Amino acid sequence: MFKGIKWLFIGVMATVLLMATVTAGSATELTMYYPVAVGGPLTSVVDGIVDDFMKKNPDITVKAIYAGNYNDARIKALAALKSGQPAQLSVMFSIDIYEMIEQDAIVAFDDVVETAEEKAWLDSFYPALMENGRTAGKTWGIPFQRSTIVMYYNKDAFRAAGLDPDKPPATWDELVAMGKKLTKPDGSQWGAMIPSTGYPYWMFGALTMQNGQVLMNENGDTTYFDHPSVVEALQFWKDMGEKHRIMPKGTIEWGTLRQNFLEGKTAIMWHSTGNLTAVKENAKFDFGVAMLPASKRRGTPTGGGNFYIFKKTSSAERKAAMRLIKFMTSPENSAEWSMKTGYMGVSPAAYETQKLKDYVKGFPYAAVARDQLQYATAELSTYQTGRVRKGLDDAIQATLTGSKTPEAALKEAQAQADRLLKQYR
Amino acid sequence: MPAAILLIAFTHYPTVATVIDSLFSKATAIRPSRFVGVLNYQRMLDDPIFWKVLANNAWFALGTIPTSIALAILMALFVNRSIPGRSLVRMAYFTPTVLPMIAVANIWLFFYTPDIGLIDQIASWFGFSGHNWLGDPTTVLPAIMVMTVWKEAGFFMIFYLAAMQNIPPELEEASQLEGATRWYYFRRVMFPLLMPTTLFVLVNAVLNSFKLVDHLFVLTKGGPDNASNLLLYYIFETAFSYFETHFAAALTVVLLILLSVMALLQFFLLDKRVHYR
Known part of the structure; x- marks a missing residue:
């Protein structure tokens, strides 16, 4: 005591x-x-x-x-x-x-x-x-x-589909072609998954950059959501699910995507570099990491x-x-x-x-x-950034779930962003 | 007196401050906040997302409250009898209530995951293909309702169980002697006797349907495209993600009015029918 x-x-x-x-x-x-x-x-x-x-x-x-x-x-x-x-x-x-x-x-x-x-x-x-x-x-x-976004891919699945495991897709066309080979008709394995909850605008920033267009200017007072290249990028994202059928339709959950990849439900996933250590420690198969593929150029947001x-x-x-x-x-x-x-x-x-x-x-x-940094661009950031970002997130999700067309959804998001940002120009 | 001080400091003063805040504009270093009257409220009327979350919340309340109350009564009836392993069953029903909402949401997130989730795996045994429960705007709100009912029903069951044990057994014996069926006994004797509990549970359920948004942070963040966004989550986003504290204050005032009106309605309309005469 x-x-x-x-x-x-x-x-x-x-x-x-x-x-x-x-x-x-x-x-x-x-x-x-x-x-x-x-x-x-x-x-x-x-x-x-x-x-x-x-x-x-x-x-x-x-x-x-x-x-x-x-x-x-x-x-x-x-x-x-x-x-x-x-x-x-x-x-x-x-x-x-x-x-x-x-x-x-x-x-x-x-x-x-x-x-x-x-x-x-x-x-x-x-x-x-x-x-x-x-x-x-x-x-x-x-x-x-x-961090940036990188492409994780399952080398074993590539081998099983008759693809070269050391040649991950480098272009959108290759992504679609390989994705079709990797997608099993019974739905037990998808070709690719890009998450569309949590941070949809971030993934979308990669797609638009690859299509040669940034989402906003340096002053943070103008966005380019309804630019034709941006619309095209969203159309491609939607097509991966609906036309090419290499990705599930609807939105894909950010939080469970890594698990999907580790369980072999998808052969390719786009995700933050922050997952590298976790994937390295938990993957029971041979995996690879590659830069994101290109449309007009390579690209990713930081x-x-x-x-x-x-x-x-x-x-x-x-x-x-x-x-x-x-x-x-x-x-x-x-x-x-x-x-x-x-x-x-x-x-x-x-x-x-x-x-x-x-x-x-x-x-x-x-x-x-x-190595991918030379192609990288800024993450979406503007004045009133929370609302502008949410407008884009909603447009992406509305498109992927089929309630709006890419043009209409992005035009709406752009109109909202214009309203919010006018006072800063 | 100490109670009054606490109540004023943490309830009345914040309420009044919120109402006052809602009449001012957003402050920045360049443009200080100024009085704008009902501008925030006008903006709310023009805000499609506000109407969307309000409608979602109405559906959410309609979908969760009657189901969870009915389920609670059923479960209470079941465990009120002498069945083997009664306390174990009672505990099992009550478990979801004990778990923190965030933990529960994380578990259900994996239940709902397309293809690899528990629900889709079970469905696949019966030949159904996977469905993207949380990624489809038509199923996301029902999916969240199911989880909420599962979480809430056990909690309400406890109140019903306590109330049922307060009903004198003579009543049941008497009605049996009179030749009443079990259903008749429940409908005309037991259920009316449970009315005070039902009122209490109903008030709580309504409040909870507006108050519980923890799971949205984990499950959907209100998406896809606001299909599962609820009023309180929208207030949080407005205040802490968009930093529009004054608009958020206006939304909060609307929430407060909604809740008080509903609580008052319940008390005054149902009060007449609550007590067994």
């Missing part, structure tokens, strides 16, 4: 002492929110890098707060901002940029960087990953946890989270935040992060590090996302 109390007392004293030293030793204190979208042990990875940073920079204390998914992180950051106790920096969805600018919540990195070296650092990342972080001639977000620095910060805090961001996106740490999570390394230099080179040598599929 007394022993318990004694230990409790020692514990409390130790904690107090520890806190005292921490506060005394730090000149700058940073609070950082970060989301984890794919679950799993990623929080410990982030916390590990942050601890490492504090060890090397004893004058800065970082409080890294796990804030749920992307939506939660944005809500928490904005709520903290309104309550007057904001964080200094945060990882948030890359497409939140316009909302953050409109709320006057973030500061552009161009206004924070000072030296020529730091300015060069802004250009050290993959340009495709910067697209979602740049608007109005300024850089607002630095890429951190970023996805994921960027670093933002908030406006309500002192210049000392901004400098400290810059040091933290530079540390976390450094080639070494980015490589480490990529290997542990399946997210991409954010700069070419990350792939030049020895450890990531070795990793890619042993597991070449880890580099597919990087």
